[in-house]
Structure formats: structure tokens, C-alpha cells
Amino acid sequence: MSALAALTPLPSALPSVVEDLGAFGQDPWWLVLGKAVAIFVVLVLLTLFNIWFERRVVARMQHRIGPNVHGPFGLLQSLADGVKLALKEDIIPKAADKVVFVLAPVIAVIPAFVTFAVIPFGPEVGLPWTDRTTPLQLTDMPVAVIFVMAIASIGIYGIVLGGWASGSTYSLLGGLRSSAQMISYEVAMGLSLVAVFLYSGSMSTSAIVAAQEQVWFGIALLPSFVIYVIAMVGETNRAPFDLPEAEGELVGGFHTEYSSLKFALFFLAEYINMATVSALATTLFLGGWRAPIGVTQIWAGANEGYWPLLWFFGKVLLFIFGFIWLRGTLPRLRYDQFMSFGWKVLIPVSLVWIMMVATFRTARQQGSLDGLFDGPVVPIATGVVLAACLVLAFWPSKEQTPVPTNATPVAPRPGSFPVPTLPEGGAVRGAAAPLVFAESPLSDSREERS
Numbered sequence: 001m002s003a004l005a006a007l008t009p010l011p012s013a014l015p016s017v018v019e020d021l022g023a024f025g026q027d028p029w030w031l032v033l034g035k036a037v038a039i040f041v042v043l044v045l046l047t048l049f050n051i052w053f054e055r056r057v058v059a060r061m062q063h064r065i066g067p068n069v070h071g072p073f074g075l076l077q078s079l080a081d082g083v084k085l086a087l088k089e090d091i092i093p094k095a096a097d098k099v100v101f102v103l104a105p106v107i108a109v110i111p112a113f114v115t116f117a118v119i120p121f122g123p124e125v126g127l128p129w130t131d132r133t134t135p136l137q138l139t140d141m142p143v144a145v146i147f148v149m150a151i152a153s154i155g156i157y158g159i160v161l162g163g164w165a166s167g168s169t170y171s172l173l174g175g176l177r178s179s180a181q182m183i184s185y186e187v188a189m190g191l192s193l194v195a196v197f198l199y200s201g202s203m204s205t206s207a208i209v210a211a212q213e214q215v216w217f218g219i220a221l222l223p224s225f226v227i228y229v230i231a232m233v234g235e236t237n238r239a240p241f242d243l244p245e246a247e248g249e250l251v252g253g254f255h256t257e258y259s260s261l262k263f264a265l266f267f268l269a270e271y272i273n274m275a276t277v278s279a280l281a282t283t284l285f286l287g288g289w290r291a292p293i294g295v296t297q298i299w300a301g302a303n304e305g306y307w308p309l310l311w312f313f314g315k316v317l318l319f320i321f322g323f324i325w326l327r328g329t330l331p332r333l334r335y336d337q338f339m340s341f342g343w344k345v346l347i348p349v350s351l352v353w354i355m356m357v358a359t360f361r362t363a364r365q366q367g368s369l370d371g372l373f374d375g376p377v378v379p380i381a382t383g384v385v386l387a388a389c390l391v392l393a394f395w396p397s398k399e400q401t402p403v404p405t406n407a408t409p410v411a412p413r414p415g416s417f418p419v420p421t422l423p424e425g426g427a428v429r430g431a432a433a434p435l436v437f438a439e440s441p442l443s444d445s446r447e448e449r450s
Helices: 003-007 029-061 077-087 098-118 144-165 169-200 205-211 222-235 260-285 308-329 335-365 377-393 441-449
Strands: 124-126 133-135
Touching: 029 077, 029 098, 029 260, 029 308, 077 260, 098 144, 098 260, 144 169, 144 205, 144 260, 169 205, 169 222, 169 260, 169 335, 205 260, 222 260, 222 308, 222 335, 260 308
Parallel strands: none
Antiparallel strands: 124 133
């Protein structure tokens, strides 16, 4: 049965989520400060672990050893690298706008921390040695997911301003490519969340987790989940979508001129953004802090106390492993392929899926679909529509006719680097022509001897 047929019968079993945010805003100032500091410490430690984890996993894929000297199993290698970066010489280019050049990494890293303020790590728990209870979440609001998207989009300014303020052409090109990439895939990411809002009836993160008590949205809204996973890789500039940092094309991307602690802040922002989109995917599609499916049937207290922290971070690390797996296996995409995939595939498929979910939700609430799910009509129709969208997504695009050019080749100046001329018909698009090797006389003589 298709994902849409799986989601539509459920509203009768799932009551509409009632937003009860009364548990938030009641904590004293010292508890709020403690939660904020705890989130900061967890994110920094998680970043150090993720760097070590990525090096160990990629080393295992490439049959290498990886970090194994600093600390047990090399766990302190990330800390050693951070200290090394902080102690390096801090260079500011002469042509740079010094104020913006210094503020850009700060603008990039602060939103990465702020977005975790509305991520639920667990249910309401009791504080040790006190009679006070508090939710394992800093705060929540009726538009918490929109808050996450808005704050995350501010990080784009840090990258663009960093590339512009460097006073370098390479950095400027890297910043522009990064902004175009992040904006394009942010649109697809936002559209993938609309189906979650329609199905849960809320934009509060805690309410969305409560709505997944019986079924995860990653199963009921499978197309939205797949689109979000693809978009979150492009949003974080990770391989195979790491075009802004393509070393062979742009030296180092938007942070070419950065060094020392300012470069470390850009590095920190990238890894925290990985954790942010992974935590958001866990919250919106994999039940948040709830135990995996089937565990509650065996263990009734799996979703009580501080145990949900284990389920939450386990799911987040599963997404982190997916990031690392992609980096170790897939090559980098070409920029035109990457942008075409975002605008011509992900966004149209998201719009079609949203219209289907909205139509079936409205018809279900009005009672127009009573008895319709007894037959194969809806599963077949939904499968046909999704299959058509998939075929159109991978349909080969028409090759553009090269524009003929009558430009005469110009002889290179004495002492200049020899630059090859363009083909006569203009730039070549598409795959490269197959290589054809001429037969050598040596091979003919070998055949005659045999």
C-alpha cells in the first residue's frame, strides 16, 4: 500500500493534537540558564565526536586506520585539532572589510546553536534531589518549526558576507554559489515539512512528537521524508553537494582567506548544522525522543524518565552516519546538475505531494472517502501518480544546440600561460565523448604471431 493510503485512515484513530505549552515558561532563571549551558556543551562535545566519528568511518571504508593516538581510540584527536587551529596565526587580508570579515563566522555559528532551543530531547522529567519537574526542552512555541527554518536561514548571511568581505574573487564566487545552493534546497526542505503540518495539525515540535505516538511520519509521509533527507544534505553543503567548497574549482570556497579561530567557527557551524537538521528530521519524522517501534511492547517504561535521551541521540547519530556514508561513497555533482535537481525535481515533486495530502485530508474530514479504502483504487492511483513524478524527474533533458561561433583564435602573448581554445561549436554540454584508441602496428604483429 502506498504511503498516502497508509496515512489517510489514521486521523480517526489519532485525535487532533492539542497544543499544551503550559509546561514551558514556568522554569526559574537558573534552570533556564542550566538548560542553555547544557545544550551548548552537548553540541560542542557532539561536534568533537562527529569529527572523530567521520574520520574513523571513512578510514574504515578506505581500509585505513584513522585517528588512534590522542586519547583512547583517538577520541581526543578532534580536541587537538581545535587547539591547533586556535593557536595558528590569524591573518586578515589587506583588501578585506575587517569588521564584516570578523563578524561573518560569528553570524554563521550563532544560529546553529539557537535552533536547538526548540528541539525536544525528552518528555517531562523530575530533577534529581528536588521535587520540581521540567520538560527536556529549553522552550517551545506554536510556530517552533518555522522558528527553526527562520533562524537557520540567517546562517546564509554569514557565508555570503564572509566571501564578500574577504576581498577575493575566489571567496566571492564561493559565497555566491553557497547562497544559491542553500536557498534552493531550503525551499524544498520547507515544502517537505508542509505535509507534516497538515497531518499533525501543529507547528510545535513537542506537539508533532506527541502526534507520532502510534505511527512515525517517516512511514506515513514517506515522500516528504525522502525529500527532506535529500534537501538537508544540500542545505548543509555536504558531499556530494559540497559545491561551495570544491577545492579543485574554487581553492577553498567562501572561507579561502580565513585562518585560525575564524576558520574553526565556520567548521564548527557546518558540523552543528549537521546535528541540527538531523535532530529536526528525528523530531518531525522518526518520532523524536520516543523509543523505536516495538520497544514499548516489550518495555513499558521505555519512554519515561531520562531513557528517551538515548533514543533521541541514537536516531541523530544514525543520520550523522548517513552524512558520512554519502561522503565516503559518492562523487561531487556538477553545479548545473545540482541546481537542476533542486529546482526541477525536488520542488515540483514536493508541490504535487502536498496537493495530494491536502486533498485526501480534506476529503477524509468531510467523509467523502468513507468506504473508498476498501478497494485498490486509492493505492493504485497514488502509485501511478508517484511513479509518473519519478519518471519525469529522471527523464533525460533535451541537449541544447551549441551556438556556432565565428571568433578567430587569438595567439597567446609571449610568456603567457597557454590556454586551450573552445570547441568550434561552443561549450560542450553533457557526457564526454567516448575514448577511441587507434590500433597500433605492435598489436597487429602480435595477432599474426598468435
